[in-house]
Amino acid sequence: MIKSADIVIIGGGVQGCSIAYNLAKRGQKNIIILEKNTCASGSSGRCGAGFRQQFGTEMNCILARESIKMLERLTEELDYDIEFNQKGYLILAYTEKELAQFKKNVQLEQSLGIDAHLVTPEEAKEIVPPLNTSDVLAASYCPTDGNVNPLLTTFAYAEAAQRLGVKLYRFTEAQKIESEHNKVTAVLTNQGRILTNTVVNAAGGYAKEVGEMAGVEIPVYSQRHQILVTEPVTPLWESMLMSFSRNFYFQQLPHGSIVGGYGDPEHEIKGHDIGSSWQFVSTMAKKMTRLIPVIKNVRVVRQWSGSYNMSPDSQPILGEYPRLKGYYMSVGFSGHGFMLAPVSGKMLAQCILEEEIDLPIEKLDIGRFERGELILEPSVV
Amino acid sequence: MDDNTIICRCEDVTWGEIRKQLDKGYTTLDEIKRITRAGMGPCQGKTCQRILLRAIARYLNKKVEDIPISTFRPPAKPIPLGTLAGEKDD
Numbered sequence: 001m002i003k004s005a006d007i008v009i010i011g012g013g014v015q016g017c018s019i020a021y022n023l024a025k026r027g028q029k030n031i032i033i034l035e036k037n038t039c040a041s042g043s044s045g046r047c048g049a050g051f052r053q054q055f056g057t058e059m060n061c062i063l064a065r066e067s068i069k070m071l072e073r074l075t076e077e078l079d080y081d082i083e084f085n086q087k088g089y090l091i092l093a094y095t096e097k098e099l100a101q102f103k104k105n106v107q108l109e110q111s112l113g114i115d116a117h118l119v120t121p122e123e124a125k126e127i128v129p130p131l132n133t134s135d136v137l138a139a140s141y142c143p144t145d146g147n148v149n150p151l152l153t154t155f156a157y158a159e160a161a162q163r164l165g166v167k168l169y170r171f172t173e174a175q176k177i178e179s180e181h182n183k184v185t186a187v188l189t190n191q192g193r194i195l196t197n198t199v200v201n202a203a204g205g206y207a208k209e210v211g212e213m214a215g216v217e218i219p220v221y222s223q224r225h226q227i228l229v230t231e232p233v234t235p236l237w238e239s240m241l242m243s244f245s246r247n248f249y250f251q252q253l254p255h256g257s258i259v260g261g262y263g264d265p266e267h268e269i270k271g272h273d274i275g276s277s278w279q280f281v282s283t284m285a286k287k288m289t290r291l292i293p294v295i296k297n298v299r300v301v302r303q304w305s306g307s308y309n310m311s312p313d314s315q316p317i318l319g320e321y322p323r324l325k326g327y328y329m330s331v332g333f334s335g336h337g338f339m340l341a342p343v344s345g346k347m348l349a350q351c352i353l354e355e356e357i358d359l360p361i362e363k364l365d366i367g368r369f370e371r372g373e374l375i376l377e378p379s380v381v
Numbered sequence: 382m383d384d385n386t387i388i389c390r391c392e393d394v395t396w397g398e399i400r401k402q403l404d405k406g407y408t409t410l411d412e413i414k415r416i417t418r419a420g421m422g423p424c425q426g427k428t429c430q431r432i433l434l435r436a437i438a439r440y441l442n443k444k445v446e447d448i449p450i451s452t453f454r455p456p457a458k459p460i461p462l463g464t465l466a467g468e469k470d471d
Contacts, residue, residue: 038412045415151415159405231423231459255418276455285465296463301423302454 004195006030008187010174013044015330016202017157018345024164031166036173040154043204046306050240051339052089052145053114056105056378061112070342080156085254087238089145093137094245102140116142128237130294150338177214184326200328205307207331220332222307224269226280230298232256248287263381274305308335313374318364389429391422403440
C-alpha cells in the first residue's frame with residue numbers, strides 16, 4: 001500500500017473518477033482513488049442514465065448545460081465509447097400549476113441558451129408516436145437532453161485517469177481522516193495509513209459517513225430510489241418521458257431495453273437499504289403501460305435500486321470545508337450526480353488547484369445552509 | 382474455449398470480449414458484467430453466470446467458490462409490464 005499521496009479521493013464512482021481525471025489532466029501528480037468495492041458499484045452504476053438541462057433554477061440549468069457540452073465530446077476525449085445518445089427529454093405537464101412552472105422554466109432555459117421549448121400534445125405525439133396524450137396539457141421538450149451509459153462513463157474516466165498516472169485502489173475502504181490544527185494530515189484505510197494534506201469526499205451515498213470520519217457535519221442523507229429494466233425490444237421511441245406531477249421517468253435505450261423509475265420521498269427508506277419492493281414494480285408498470293400502451297407485453301427482467309444523496313436544497317455541495325483545510329467535498333447531488341459529473345469534476349479540480357473557476361462554485365459551498373442562501377430546485381423526480 | 386465462443390447468449394458476449402477485460406485487470410464478475418453486459422439479458426445470468434465464474438476462476442487460477450457472484454434481483458423470471466400492472470389477460 002502506498003504511504004503518501006498529494007491528493008486522496010474517497011469514492012471510485014463517476015464523481016471521484018471525473019475529479020481524478022480532471023486533476024491529472026491539469027498536470028497534478030500523486031493522486032489516488034480509494035474505492036471500497038469496485039468502480040461504479042454504488043450510485044453511479046445504479047442511476048437512470050439520463051441527462052437533462054430542463055431545470056427550474058439558473059444554477060442547475062448552467063451546470064447541466066456545461067456538463068452536456070463536455071459529455072458531447074467525452075467519447076473522443078476519453079477514447080472510450082460511452083454510448084452517448086442525444087434524443088431529448090419530453091417532460092409532460094398535467095396540471096395548470098405545472099404548466100405555469102414549465103413556462104417559467106422554458107423562459108429561463110432559453111435565456112441561458114438552452115434549446116428547450118413548449119410543445120402541444122399533438123407535437124408531443126409526433127416526437128413520441130406511441131404516447132398516450134390523454135390529460136396532457138402540454139410538454140416541455142429539449143432535443144439536446146438524452147442518455148449515456150453511466151457504467152461505461154465511470155470506467156472511461158477511471159481508465160483515462162489511470163493512463164495519466166492516477167492510482168486506483170479497489171477493495172480499499174477509508175476508515176478515518178486524521179487532522180492536526182484544522183488541517184488534514186492522513187487517511188486511515190483497511191489497508192494502511194496514507195499521509196496526505198488533501199482529501200476529497202466523493203463517496204456518493206456514503207458522503208455523510210465520510211464527513212463523520214473527519215468530524216465534519218454534512219447536512220445530507222441517503223434515500224433509496226428504485227428502477228426497473230425490460231428486455232430489449234424493437235425501437236419504439238427515442239426521448240426520455242418524464243412527469244413531475246405524475247412522478248415517473250422512463251426511456252428506451254439504444255440497446256432496446258426500457259429503463260425507468262419514480263421518486264417516493266415520503267415512503268422510501270432513508271439510509272443504506274437498497275433492496276427491491278413489489279410496490280415499486282407494480283406501480284411503475286401501471287405508469288408505463290398507461291403512457292405507452294403498446295409495451296404491455298414487454299417483460300421486466302430486473303428491478304434494482306440505489307441511493308440519492310439528498311442535500312437540503314437538492315443541489316450539490318462543492319468545495320472545501322471552511323473549518324478543515326484540505327477537506328474537499330463533491331456530495332449531495334440529490335439524484336443528478338451522474339449527469340453533472342463532467343462539470344463538477346472539472347470545477348472541483350480547479351478549486352483544489354486554486355485555478356480560476358469558470359462557474360459559480362462559491363454559491364454551492366456548504367456555508368450556504370448557515371447563511372440561509374438555499375437554491376431550491378422545483379423540478380425534481 | 383476460443384475467443385469466438387459465446388458465453389452470454391442473451392447479450393451475445395464472447396469469451397474474447399471477456400478475456401480482454403480480464404487482461405485489463407477487471408477481475409470481478411460485477412465489473413465484467415457492467416462493462417460487457419454478460420448476464421444482463423432476459424435470463425439474468427441463469428445460463429451464463431456459472432460458465433463465467435468458471436472462466437474467471439480458471440483465468441485467475443482460483444477456485445470457483447472464491448469468486449463472488451452478482452446480486453440476484455426480482456423478478457425471478459421475466460414478467461410482462463401488463464401483468465405487473467394488474468391487467469387481465471386479453
